[in-house]
Amino acid sequence: MIRNWTADDIPRIYRLERECFENPWHLWSLERTFELKVFRGVLEEIDGVVVGYAGVLAGPDADLALIAVAPKFRRRGIGAALLAAVEAEAVAAGSERMFLEVRVSNTAARSLYIKAGYEDVSVREKYYGDEDAYLMKKDLVPGVKPRPKYKRVGPDVS
Secondary structure, eight states: OEEEOOGGGHHHHHHHHHHHOSSOOOHHHHHHHHHSTTEEEEEEEETTEEEEEEEEEESSEEEEEEEEEOGGGTTSSHHHHHHHHHHHHHHHTTOSEEEEEEETTOHHHHHHHHHTTOEEEEEETTTTSSSOEEEEEEESSTTOOOOOOOOOOSOOOO
16 A cells, blocks of 8 residues: 555664665665655555655756665566656646656666656666666656756856
8 A cells, every 4th residue: 555654664664775776875864854845655565564755856857865665576667667656746736847867787777767657857867876876857847948057147157
């Protein structure tokens, strides 16, 4: 069952974060992020065990901050369901589009994002320190217009 996070879920999410990633978020980072007004988090529970979670920072443009599924529960549609749920949370909070970063080597996650309608924006060199990341974007609201380009303020120093 997918539901919203509560503060009581954070230790269980942290355990799964450590199981899924070589460089997991710190517990205090999860706690501080959860406290942000713009944060929305969802998780999947099976028989009382957290098997996946996702979190988004939802402003006009949302940023997928976290998503993971326990290794033994992958390839069952849980990641896609969590992504759809967190996208719905972002839209409910007023977000028009969502951005995310994914390791160049993470072909499984990239495939999930492409199937969900995300497209490449650019490559962020050494984003993960040792590896580049694709920056991907999806319009969450049909017909959303691109944001205007930023104007340079101050003298050109190039």
